[in-house]
Amino acid sequence: MREVSVVLFDGFELLDVFGPVEILSVLPEQFRVTMVAAEAGLIASSQGTRVEAAGFVGAATPDIVMVPGGIGSRPLVDDDRYLEQLRTYVSGAHLLTSVCTGSAILAAAGLLDGYRATSNKRSFDWVATQGTLVNWERRARWVHDRDRWTSSGVAAGIDMTAALIADLVGNELAEHAAAVIEYEPQTDADNDPFADR
Secondary structure, three states, X not given: OEEEEEEOOOOEOHHHXXXXXXXXXXXXXXXXXXXXXXXXXEEEEOOOOEEEEEEOOOOOOOOEEEEOOOOOHHHHOOOHHHHHHHHHHHOOOOEEEEOOOHHHHHHHOOOOOOOEEOOOHHHHHHHHOOOOOOEEOOOOOEEEEOOEXXXXXXXXXXXXXXXXXXXXXXXXXXXXXXXXXXXXXXXOOOOOHHHHO
């Protein structure tokens, strides 16, 4: 059983969270998902949907952490208190992952220094200013570098999660999970048609 902690914040992108959660939820014997936030309570997505989250303080040490993007990521990259809370929370995690501009938050917290990473192409130039020690890859559907996984925009997070599942528990279960939700994931991390747009 791998514990996946999804970090929520006001203005998170709904599909960044629930696309990956949907495919992970097909494998309840392999993955358990928990929603967390700096403060416990209801957290509003950029679409207005509110999701209940546990707080960082008192939460178990996370195993796999997933940070989504969304318009709410923009103020967080300048919020030193939040970034310190995040660094403390993820310090014992085995894997850090992000979807879309979630990589900007990880980069601003110094958690991608020395790693290859990517992000949403429409926000790529802004994201890349958040971590000068990050090896940003513009042409990538997702990037896996050691214990870091980062994906491009929104739907790419589902592709990255399918690849993560395959890496952790095997191709057969990853293919089964995708088939159950009738999703055909992109399996080539370098196939990024949005990089040229």
